[in-house]
Amino acid sequence: MKVSWSSPSWQLRLLPGLSITGFIVLTRLLGLLQPLEWKTLDLSLKWRPAEAPDPRITLLAITEEDIQTALDYPISDQALSEFLETVQSYSPRVVGLDIFRDQPVGDGYTALAQTLQSSDNIVGIHKIDPRATVPPPPSLPDSQVGFADALVDQDGFLRRSLLGAADKAGNYQFSFTIQLVSSYLANDGLSVENGMRDPETMRFGSTEIPRFQSNTGGYIRADRGGNQTLINFRAGTQPFEKITYKALMAGQVEATLIQDRLVLIGYTAESVKDFVSSAAIAGVTPSLVPGMDAQAHAVSQILSAVIDGRPFLRGMPDGIEYLLILGSGLGGMILAQWERKPAVHFLVIIVISGVILLVSYGLLLTSWWLPVVPVVAAFLLNAAVLYPFYQAQAQLRSQLNDRQKLINQTYNTIHNGPLQTLAKMISTWPESQPAPDTLRPELHTLNRELRDIYDTMRQEILLPTGQLVLTGQQSIDLQMPLDELLREAYQITLERHREFFEPILKIVAFEPLDDQQLSIDQKRNLGRFLEEALINIQKYAHGTTRLTIDCRQKDGNNVIRVLDNGSGLKPSAPKTLGGYGTKQAETLARSLNGTFNRTHHKPKGVCCELRWPIYRPLWQRWLP
Template sequence: MQPGIWKRFKEEITIWRVGALPGMALMGLVIIARLTGAMQSLEWLAFDHFLRLRPTEPIDERIILVEINEDDPRIRQNYAINSAISDQDLAQLLLKLNKYQPRVIGLDIYRNLPVNPGYDELVKVLSETKNLVAIEKVLPDSVPPPPTLSPEQIGFADQLPDSDGKLRRSLLSTPSPSSPEYKFSLSLRLAEIYLAKAGITLENGIRDRHALRFGKTELPRFSPNAGGYVRTDAGGVQVLLNFRSGKNRFQTVSLYDIQNNKFNLELIRDRIVIIGITSPSRKDFITTSAIESNKPAPGRVYGVEIQAHAVSQIISAVLDNRPLLNTWSDIYEYLWIIGWGILGIASARLTKSPLGNFFIVLCASCSLITISYLSLIWGWWIPFVPAFLVLILNGIELTALYQNDHALRLGIKARQAIIERSFETIHNGPLQNLAKVLKLVRDQKNSSPELLTEIEHELEKLNLELRGIYEFLQREPPHQDNSLYLGSSLVLNLQDPLHEILYQVYTYTLEREFPCFTTIGIRIRNFEPIDKRHLTTEQKRSLCRFLEEALCNVGKHATGVTRLEVNCSSSEGWYTLSIIDDGLGVASSTEGRGTQQFRNLARQLRGKFRRVPLSPKGTLCELSWPMRKFWFW
């Protein structure tokens, strides 16, 4: 690998390391925050919001809700005596519903009232209705089920709201506090009876022996760290509740309409009928933000509808292949988060401007939102909030870091350029005159008045030129401009054609008072046009300084020179700038500062430099570079 490429490669590695370390630290902080549960509420909020944005689903016509509310004057009277419906009215309702052969009836009303008129009739109807499932309460305090029912006709109605008071999980089974037997939920009992008629029975899971399964459909069991949850109680068998989307999710009919025959009871045949209370005064509702709801209030859903959602998600998954909600294992979730964090680091490093980085981060964020949303529609809850945070924070914060690093490097480069130009000005001006004075002193062992006069003259010029450096630095801007300063009076525009600029440098330099210039009798010059589109301003300035330095060396060291040839031409895809003289020259074993600069210039241009003696005498100083750039560093 070439030295320049290797140097650039090491710089890139350093820059990546500088950006990657804070980026990885930020990802670590986000992951730690997630592990401590600090992001749980945000992840729940995003989860609910994505569920609300899902496309509207059709009504599940297999479920009918019978609402007991205050539309009936008799029901209002029952409310007044602290009972939603009398035992006699409930018995008559069950008889009327069962007459139209529903597949199963769910009674989502606690029935532990003392003996009252109609009690015996209700007990008789309950014992004769074999497709009925009534509710009990088991957690934390118990409420017994109605009497005379078999264990298969009893399901608990307990729900598990999260710490923010909103429901996202469905408890399907749990050990009983008072007995070693497992209790089943109302929704699971209803689904079990409904699917049994289709020959599908409830069994233990295959992949997870503690899960529940209907046929080939295994209900994914909730784990303590599922999705956005952190160390949550996963006792019993729980599943994430995949609410049915849309405003109208189930068919509903009021008790008053059934009693007054305002409903086509034939629609009840072979359906799941769930009876429940839908009155705000009874406060039988659950808070959720996963679905739209206006009854009993925005963000609240009646308990009987929650039971319908829990039943619907099971039978829809078994019969319609509607997805149940799954989550990844912890390792895949954190690899997902780290992957988006690395994307944020890469976008910050690879973009050249804050606006470009903003566009890339915006596109990546939209992609993340789309992927998370579509995944939830397909049944997968993947981490969104932590992935979004590491993407945005790394993308934006590290952009500022990289931009600052870039500005710092540009400042260092500009400062170095000023130093180089200042040295070139001193080297090609005062130092050249100083070298001439030193040569005069060395050549003359005995000082004569004429020599002293000449030395005094040269030292005076040197004094003026050194004092002129301050003026030069005052005119030089702190950044790269389009001017080239020669001496204290000549300013060249580097935007002019390069061959014209080189000719002006050639003319100016040969007018300087160097001893060897006085013996030149033949001057040959050729400056062909040069395509400067692939040259930077600094590279054009350096080419001019190269020509000036090479000519100054001829004026100082080419003793006895009579012929000078300066040629700038193109051949076979290369430009060549050469200076040839027939003087004696100077043989030196050490490489001066000027020669080092020429070699650096050749490396920048991906070209070649050489300075060689000619036979029988003379020196060739030559710089060549390719017409076009074929490198990418």
Template sequence: MTGGLQPLEWMFFDTMLRLRPQEKLDERIVIVGIDEKDIQWVGQYPVPDEKIAELLTKLETYQPLAIGLDIFKNVPVEPGAEQLARVFQKNTNIIGIEKVLRPGEIPPHRNLPPEQVGFGDLVHDNDIKNRRYLLYTTNPANPKNEKEDKYSLALRLVSTYLDAKGINGGAGKNDPNTIMINQVELPRITKNFGGYVNVKNDGLYILMNFRNNSQPFHVVSLRNILNDKNDEVNQKLLRGRLVLIGNRNMSAGDIFYTNGVHTLELKGVIYGVDYHAHVISQIISTVIDGRPMLGSWGDIEEYTWIVIWGFLPIIIGRLTQSVRRNVLSVGVAGVCLFSCGYIMLWQWGIWIPVAPSLLVLAVNGVGLSAFAFYQHDKFLRSQINERQNTIQNTFHVIHNGPLQTLGYGLKHMRSKDIPYEQLLAQFEKLDKEIRELGDLLKLQALTEEETLRLGSGLILELSRPLHDLLYEVYSSTLERDSFENFKTLKVKVRNFEPIDDKYVSMEDKRGICLFLEEALCNIGKHAQGAKRVQASGMYAESKYKLSVKDNGCGIKSKLENKGTRHCQAVAKKLGGEFRRESISSRGTICELTWIPTKNFRF
């Protein structure tokens, strides 16, 4: 709609034109090209009027239908100016050129009447490539005078040829602003036409349908005509034909750019006289031979076409249900799309939108595939993380629950210092804890409830405030009878300041609660002789410190067990620090410190 895809659409258009099968040479048009060897032969450039007059006179002896002189003759080139003027006055089938488009208008030769003048202006697109041809326009110097319509060189020559065949033209029926010849309307380039958006519309433009051939027309040189060589051949070649005379040398600068023909003498460059010849051949071939002109759909048809190709990859994605198959199917659909555009252009002369259709196909196909792949990968990662969390949580439940009960029972089995009935009760408790653990894991697999099971068997709702959870962990852990060191405690101090829930997620709460449980369990297992335990959580210099202190025997081993590594992992996830060390006098401190605002989640 904004024209952003025009360059891409033009590229596809040029490519499809080049891919068409080669066409036969058009015998109706002959080009007399003035090449570099002609200039050397003449010995003067520009070629003097004398030689041009001599050339025109010689050509007239071969009885061509009309001669188009694609050389500006507004300024005399002596010698021979008067001689050329007499030739123009004598022969009414010679069409000269002028330039009418601004800037730089160039008038025709003064001895040519208006009906023997056609403009030679060629219009290029924004990429400097020539794909359009202006057939007629209102004189820019006098736009309000309808009688001042200007006709192109090609249209003048086409009219002469068709009049000789008894074929007349007029205004179009479906589009009164175009020309209809022999019931064939020439498709006019409108404001939005094919791949064009907001194109300048100051006359009747048609789209170029180049004749795809390494030699689309017969080309003879100026010296070949003037040397009186091959008169019989030239007579047969030129009689009743349309003859175009123009420069076919680089020094003249009469060159234009196109990628629509791959068999050009110079890649991407076409001579101006050849360009006019292609237009003449295009119109005559359409009217007489049925060769299609190039047109386009209306806006409704084009938008419908684009929307269809937008929905197609969505349907493909539904059917394939596979990223790889979807990308492959979209690739095949893209080839089919380009093929449809090519066939429509080649067989019926319809330029359909390929670039926007291909873009929406790629975005909805590859883009949705990439999104689906991302979502699938994200789902797999979430599943892996969920399983890892389940395994980790299971380890903590087993470590702080059944394993502690088992360790307590094994210790007293070896020392044989408790009655059999009491030992049996411990193992019955272990059996119950393991069974409860299995039920808990089944429940967590079936529900998304955010809960935490402590080693004591207590299940906490993680949606509760963190400080309430810490109180629950503290009380529940110290009440466990499987830790003998808890029995010697005389002083128990606890104080947990609240933290706003927006600063901690449920996973953070889980890790913090397990840290506190692990720290307390370590006291129960290793703090022999401890009489005092202090658990606190408080703010200090914008940091929250959660610490557990005891006055037991202190740390005896520097090896890091799984519990210590878990505490370190919790600290890393919170962006904080963890330390566990002996106190100088007596006892151990286990501390987790972090800045709550760092974990703020919007």
């Protein structure tokens, strides 16, 4: 790969890439990439290798079949009491009741109240959302109750767990998740405390739960109210053991699946509609994740972190994220300047993009959330979109280098041949030897003009393409209207040969010409045509006293006419012959679909005329 940063215009070469990368950063800061980053996170979490079922958690599900055959909905207090008593007979460490029970349901309220009051390992739920508050079970103390409010993103999907928040009365409440974890770890002498590295977060022992911030991962200015954390969902299609109500009540359960475990009780029946949406959980329909399962993932990640050292899902610091985006954009810019065939270039883009995705996936396996969407976007857009731009620049540089080599070779040939001969003639010509008065000055002029060829040609290739460099190294902007360009070329040429043209009577008319269809090269050649015509008068039209320049539109044509009253054409010269300038004028006329004529003007003089048709749109050509 050949990339040069030594050019003085390297800042300009960086500008397009920096603009694209800045656009990606701005798009991200505006939050427009959030949905893509969320979906990418969900899919990456879902595609992780399966983990073994959490040995500490068992789900007890009330299914659609249970409701239709053995229970009503909602489950009555009597049936719930019997269910809890059966569960307690297996000696679970903690029982999480993910069913609202703020008021009596059917028969058996007294029995349920006694069961709840006599069990210090049962944790119930309530809701603290001011828009839909649900009180806790009255028979449970505050230490055995946690709120079950779900925290969903703008797309309706669950990715965060709300661990603590203030209720509408301003009292701080712990979530159902934290109360379950606290009850489970109490036997190990651990309780929820303030963090040590981050005093505002929660910790159990030495394990701190990373607090969600407004810009964590792919989030932009998200609500970070309360105490939140990202959910590192347990991978695999069977993250937890699951038992149905029917199987438990029939005694078809191994005691080890409940004994000393955290048991979650909740509905999985579709008719109950106790579901959340999550695309990060394998093996389930994204919109039909039971709320009990979501609670189990939130609880499992904390227990696994405290007991097994399983990492929490974390975002990278903002500074590192944006450095990665800028770095990938720079990498794309460098690759875009790689002078290779398009097929090879785009194959490399695909490979590098795949490597970035694999690195992102590998980091996620270690629970680091890389902003892969803006990183890949910055790389792809710079590498793909800028490739034609940089290749065109490289081709232009190559052409300029080739032209420079040709100029050097041409000048060396002239310098080592005609120039040396001419210099020898000038230096060895004795001052005393007779010669025509004008010969010696003309030889010196010829020597100077030949040497100026190199500088003139070199200046033209170094200037922007929209410049015309006349003999003498004066440049003209080719973007100006054609009549102004011709006037400028006329004035520069006359000034350069003032001694000849100053005493001559000049009749000049530069009227607007139709140049809307002319290319830059054609306008350049028209400027050179006028310069050549004037120089020919200076060289060959001896005795000229009047010069007429007429540039105008006439009879549906653009006309450039240069007329002198000098010595005229030599009668002996064949009409078909012409010098290099004549051949160039004829070539120019053909490119314009026009004509060039160089004729004798009576009584004396020469008329050079170039004319080409005025452009008319196709629809106008059919009009009379």
